[in-house]
Amino acid sequence: MRYLIFGLALIWALPAAAMGPWQDCGGEVACTLGDRSYYIRLPDDWDGQSPMPVMLHFHGWQRTGALPVNHGRISGATRRRGVLLVAPNGLRKTWDFWDSDTDDVPFASAVLADVAKRYPVDEENIFVSGYSFGSAMAWRYVCENGNDVRALLAVAGTLSQSETCSQAPGEVRHVHGLNDTVMDFPMGPGGDVTHPVALWRAAYGCGAGEARGVWQQVDFLTLSRTEWDTCATGRVSLDLHPGGHFIPHGWFARHLDELLDLPFSYP
Template identity: 30%
Template sequence: MIQNRVVRAFWAVLWVLAFSAVSAAWACSDSTPCVVAGGSYLVRPPPHWDGKSALPALFYFHGYGDSAATTMADVYMKPPLDEAGILLVAMDGEDHSWSFPGKISGSRDDFAYVAAVLADVKKRFPIDPSRTLAAGFSVGGSMVWYVACRMGPAFAGYAPMSGAYWEPMPTDCPGGPVMLRHIHGMADKTVPIAGRSLRNGLYKQGDANESFRRLLVRNGCGAEPDRVAVRGPLTCRSWTAATCTSGKAAEFCRHDGGHTIEASWIVDSFNWLKGQMAATARR
């Protein structure tokens, strides 16, 4: 009898320890930060997720002055992402911004932070590596360009919006060719497509057209698009995975508006990525 009680107690302790470990792993949420080396992030799975199926994941880089918390509080972003069944990972910039070559806003290595977040999310959730998208707006869009340049294979695709390289632009991208879809407003005065100088020339936002041209060269795409299509307010020039020698597609979408974003564009970028990945698989 004593031996049986000892055995039962032993298994009870193991169960408690296992439960505690699982609870700790799932402790963070859309309001409780997930802590990693160099910072933290917030995360929200889709409401109807079964807890085990592989998830498409959006790693979202906010604009200047915002944070992971403001991303989660965006009432326009939640419905389309939930409907599409997308895991939202809200990245959190140091001092509400991002640091990359040409713009240093803090002491943190933001590329190391991105790698730490990606590794942590993979431990917590069964994400589908073929459906990971790094997207961002404004200076967050610029950060996405630099992550694509330096860490290309880390994400399946990239979707910067209203933000491109800063000057001086990278002369080499160790990340190699990437799937990237850029969106920009023709009337954007905050981050004009042609770029602009800031703080009396101390910083200079780069030309989005030149940023994209460099991507085309990197991807082995021709100068002219394979097709031009109008999708709602967006006019998109597309270079497909089938014609770019690297097998990595690129798309540049413009709209008539200013410095703005619509959550539906992110879901569209997921759909674009899915289509291009399928085309690549058929090559």
């Protein structure tokens, strides 16, 4: 994470007394950073001292970071699992993810560095996530600056699978609805339903995937999973469901439980 490493090095060198959380923002109050801002949501049971995993989440089109920090399927998952949720605000309520020449990647990196000034961060567990346009932005972020990201958690939005990425996260976990007509399901040649993660399978040097069967967090939605876990580097997971453009109930919760080695629970 080339934009983040230098900032974190300075932050962790500060005296412990300087590491306490500031009280000028949080919850419904946005944190300012230059001429931009972001929201945070603390875990329910944080002890005020322990380093926290962080999930940097990019909101959908025409939304702001105020939505994820109050969203049951997003913050409802993070706050019960000891994860600090960080939700930047996109300019004009959108994101510039179309190519590598974007100001939103360094902005998001600056957000993470600013968060680390305010709170103790578990830098081994930095997750990057997003929904819809925000999911495409999350892909762009880790494509350009993901080497120190533990995992990408992406919902219903991708980059072109022909994109060339200079960096990559430790692993990728993506979910998409087969009947999504907003961020259309990126079907591959010959009806290949594994195409939505073709970019990362190529980047990691993955071979054939393995079907892991179906799973549910709620009884009205079934997801089917394919995993590529014998790649030269990294790991890829793809969940598919028969629905459209939405965040599946319990999806973030299930994947955070897996990543943090917690007992499966809902929500």
